[in-house]
Amino acid sequence: MTGDVYILGIETSCDETAAAIVRSGAQIVSNVVFSQIATHQPYGGVVPELASREHLRAIVPVVRKALVDAGQNYQSVDALAVTQGPGLAGALLVGISYAKALAFALDKPLVAVNHLEGHIHAVLLEERQKGNHQLDFPVLALVVSGGHTHLYLAEQKGETWAYQNIGHTRDDAAGEAFDKVAKLLGLGYPGGPIIDKLSVHGNPKAVAFPPSQIKHPNRKEGRSATGTGPRTDFSYSGIKTAVLRHVQIHNLQASIDARRRKLAAIPQPKFEEVLANCDLQMLDLVASFQQAMVEDLVEKTLTAARAYEVATLFVTGGVAANNQLRQRFEKDAAMEGLRVYFPSRPLSTDNAAMIAAAAYPKFLMRDFAPLNFSAEAGMALK
Ligand code: KG4
Ligand code: ZN
Numbered sequence: 173m174t175g176d177v178y179i180l181g182i183e184t185s186c187d188e189t190a191a192a193i194v195r196s197g198a199q200i201v202s203n204v205v206f207s208q209i210a211t212h213q214p215y216g217g218v219v220p221e222l223a224s225r226e227h228l229r230a231i232v233p234v235v236r237k238a239l240v241d242a243g244q245n246y247q248s249v250d251a252l253a254v255t256q257g258p259g260l261a262g263a264l265l266v267g268i269s270y271a272k273a274l275a276f277a278l279d280k281p282l283v284a285v286n287h288l289e290g291h292i293h294a295v296l297l298e299e300r301q302k303g304n305h306q307l308d309f310p311v312l313a314l315v316v317s318g319g320h321t322h323l324y325l326a327e328q329k330g331e332t333w334a335y336q337n338i339g340h341t342r343d344d345a346a347g348e349a350f351d352k353v354a355k356l357l358g359l360g361y362p363g364g365p366i367i368d369k370l371s372v373h374g375n376p377k378a379v380a381f382p383p384s385q386i387k388h389p390n391r392k393e394g395r396s397a398t399g400t401g402p403r404t405d406f407s408y409s410g411i412k413t414a415v416l417r418h419v420q421i422h423n424l425q426a427s428i429d430a431r432r433r434k435l436a437a438i439p440q441p442k443f444e445e446v447l448a449n450c451d452l453q454m455l456d457l458v459a460s461f462q463q464a465m466v467e468d469l470v471e472k473t474l475t476a477a478r479a480y481e482v483a484t485l486f487v488t489g490g491v492a493a494n495n496q497l498r499q500r501f502e503k504d505a506a507m508e509g510l511r512v513y514f515p516s517r518p519l520s521t522d523n524a525a526m527i528a529a530a531a532y533p534k535f536l537m538r539d540f541a542p543l544n545f546s547a548e549a550g551m552a553l554k
Contacts, residue, residue: 174218175193175399176196176202177250177504177535178193178195178248179184179193179194179249179252179253179532180235180239180252180257180284180492180527181193181253181527181528181531182252182254182525183522183524183526184227184266185257185258185259185263185267185531186218186223186260186318187211188207188522188523189206189207189224189226190204190206190522190527191237191238191522191524192524192525192527192528193239193242193528194297195247196532197529197531198207198295198297198300199300199301200525201241201243202244202307203239203241203518204524209495210501215361216360217351217355218260219383220262220263221262223260223396224263224265227267227328228266229268231270232270235270235274240454240468248537250281251276251280251281251283251531252274252275252280252282252503253283253285254268254270254284254285254527255286255287256268256284256285257286257287257548257549257551258286258288258289258320258546258548258550259321259547259549261549263372263540264547264549265547268284275543276543281538281540282540282543283534284532284545285527285534287527287551288315290530291484291489291515292313292326292486292517292530294488294526295313295486295488295513295514296528296529299482307328307484309327309328310325310326310484311328311484312326312338312477313488314337314486314487316346316347316469316487316488316489316490317345317346317489317491317522318344318345318348318351318450318490319345319347320340320341320489321345321346321347322337322341323338323404323473323476323481324336324337324407325338325482325504327348330539331393331537332537333533335423335553337552338403338404338457339472339481341406341407342405342407344407345408346406346465347387347489348360349363349409349465350367350462352412353461354366354367356412356416357415357428358429358432358435359431362393364490364493364494365493366443366446367498368374368434368460368462368493368495369443369457370450370455370458371435371455371458371459371463372495373455374452374455374456374458375455375459375460377463378456378457378459378460378483379418379456379457379460379461381414381460382414383468383496384408384410384468386405386406386407389514391447401479401546402476404472404475404476404479406472407471408465408468409463411465414422415457418457419451421427422453424453427451427454428454428459430449430485436441438515448531456527461467461494463496465497466494466497469477469491471503473487474505474510477505478508484510484513485512486512486513486514487513488507488515488520490521492514492520493517493521497516
């Protein structure tokens, strides 16, 4: 195939309705993300039914805007791509049904994309955009988001990409831990960006959290998928419980409730308002929690990188937007002579440019989705 290929990507797996046009997997032509934060904020987390409803409302204007911003129209794009999973079933179905209908009506090919592969391709897309087409293999990718903390070895054979999972969280994902801890401390939703900003104001050494413990590390899951190397699993429900215990032992509940009440009275609280309602004890706790999370993610990922002698590291997904995580990875990876790549912050969190980019190699291989394919809420990446 020669010439430019314009793919319209659609992403509705969680709480962002997104559409984007990407040229030949290497250039973002438009990128529209409609966030549902305001809808879910009063509930302190994503409400699946509301997410589906909001996607239904937003999908048509979001796709139209992506086309207009790109100077394209429904007929001019070469193919459509949509997230098949993993994600919320009802939310995924909105994007899939819409993409199927469009592809059928326009007689265009449709590519189904795994959301996690999308996060990995966010890095590849931006590197190509910067003119970096050279990548040293093996590549290890940490996909760290609200639903996942997964480590993959990524390989490219011709146009095709293949992935081997060498570890994942046994319980809560890292982003989920940020969100749950923010909720239990009355800091608001989503927790990651708030904790990221609050942490600068606290002492990360104030509270010592014990390292996460994985029970049965060497049971039958003790090897990677192909059995050729060690597994590196994560666990983040323990640290959430440790934060809760800290709150109980130090009698912090009354001040948390007071903050929650104050912030609930403000329609969409700004960061400064959250900060103004945190005392130093709370800021120290938040900074120490983030420090422990970052420590664990970096340490485990670099141990895996050493075990598999990888040349390149990708860190992607919503939590990859975290400032301290980026700094620690950059510093520690450099000490080991390892190249580490992150997406820009807007492409770390959910977007459709990454879906259109991941679809490009599949488009070249004519790996199109049949019109009867459906959402796969627990879809694995292979
Ligand atoms: O990739 P993403 O947008 O959606 C999923 O696929 O889950 O990731 C969302 C997650 C949320 O848990 C959010 O709190 C977290 O990413 N997150 C962050 C930051 N920005 C978003 N976590 C830590 N620091 C951040 N700056
Ligand atoms: Zn995601």
